[in-house]
Amino acid sequence: MIPGAPSRTAISAATHRAAHQLLDGGCIFADRLALRILNAEPAEILASASAEPARGAIRLFIACRHRVAEDAVARAVADGVRQVVVLGAGLDTSAYRSVHGDDVIWFEVDYPATQAWKQRRLREAGIAVPGWLRFASIDFETETLGARLAAAGFDALAPSIFIWLGVVPYLTEAAIFATLEYIGGLPGGSEVVFDYADPPANWPAELRPMLDARAARVAAMGEAWISFFEPAPLAERLRGLGFVEIRDFLSGPIIAEYLPEFAVTERARGGHILWARSG
Numbered sequence: 001m002i003p004g005a006p007s008r009t010a011i012s013a014a015t016h017r018a019a020h021q022l023l024d025g026g027c028i029f030a031d032r033l034a035l036r037i038l039n040a041e042p043a044e045i046l047a048s049a050s051a052e053p054a055r056g057a058i059r060l061f062i063a064c065r066h067r068v069a070e071d072a073v074a075r076a077v078a079d080g081v082r083q084v085v086v087l088g089a090g091l092d093t094s095a096y097r098s099v100h101g102d103d104v105i106w107f108e109v110d111y112p113a114t115q116a117w118k119q120r121r122l123r124e125a126g127i128a129v130p131g132w133l134r135f136a137s138i139d140f141e142t143e144t145l146g147a148r149l150a151a152a153g154f155d156a157l158a159p160s161i162f163i164w165l166g167v168v169p170y171l172t173e174a175a176i177f178a179t180l181e182y183i184g185g186l187p188g189g190s191e192v193v194f195d196y197a198d199p200p201a202n203w204p205a206e207l208r209p210m211l212d213a214r215a216a217r218v219a220a221m222g223e224a225w226i227s228f229f230e231p232a233p234l235a236e237r238l239r240g241l242g243f244v245e246i247r248d249f250l251s252g253p254i255i256a257e258y259l260p261e262f263a264v265t266e267r268a269r270g271g272h273i274l275w276a277r278s279g
């Protein structure tokens with residue numbers, strides 16, 4: 001992050017979500033506020049989406065990570081979970097579209113400048129902050145999630161689900177595992193959904209140009225990707241932090257699951273969406 005400045009990659013992720021509504025009819029992930037929160041014309045979104053063909057796969061991956069998260073939240077709420085925490089929320093609109101009313105409390109946790117900028121954007125877009133939403137600011141690199149959430153009224157003794165999309169690659173391993181250790185150790189029980197990527201050297205050759213171009217773009221925005229993981233050692237580490245059930249979805253197959261016409265070649269590497277539950 002550029003100190004004191006809002007995240008620019010948050011706009012990119014939100015633009016992909018809006019493009020998914022316009023180009024794919026929201027077939028994987030429907031977000032009726034995606035366009036409104038950006039305060040952009042559809043033509044602008046479409047121009048950005050068609051700037052590079054590789055953006056199609058990124059857009060669908062982003063749609064999938066939200067779909068996995070939304071399905072996990074729906075299951076968790078059906079099982080009695082009443083706290084949902086969106087980490088590094090950016091322009092995510094999940095809390096504003098919640099259908100659970102005051103029964104489910106949402107927390108949005110983000111870098112202070114990004115959060116202040118989002119709140120301005122919400123006002124400009126005329127999107128009301130619902131009564132069930134609490135804000136907590138954090139720098140994952142220098143502050144502890146537990147303290148920031150406690151100050152916002154989070155109940156560590158009650159079950160919770162954490163959604164952490166498009167954030168892990170930007171953080172140091174120390175910040176990532178401190179956060180996961182907190183989530184995995186919560187006495188009330190917890191689930192987490194986050195995404196990560198294989199180390200670039202392990203990506204299939206045909207995906208490398210897309211990865212390199214995207215990496216260069218985010219680095220130019222002052223938000224370089226710095227953390228990558230191998231699936232098996234990551235799962236091992238998560239087990240050591242208290243997670244007993246882990247599901248890891250690879251980008252190509254998960255996109256094809258929701259969109260059968262998406263052509264998947266046999267790929268063992270790429271972007272991953274991970275769901276885990278603590279024991």
Ligand SMILES: C[S@@+](CC[C@H](N)C(=O)[O-])C[C@H]1O[C@@H](n2cnc3c(N)ncnc32)[C@H](O)[C@@H]1O
Binds near residue numbers: 091138141
């Ligand atoms: C690519 S955006 C993703 C936003 C959102 N989760 C989404 O899917 O649209 C990255 C997010 O991570 C947050 N972030 C990055 N580094 C952070 C840090 N050190 N502390 C807190 N938040 C951070 C940014 O503020 C931004 O909201």
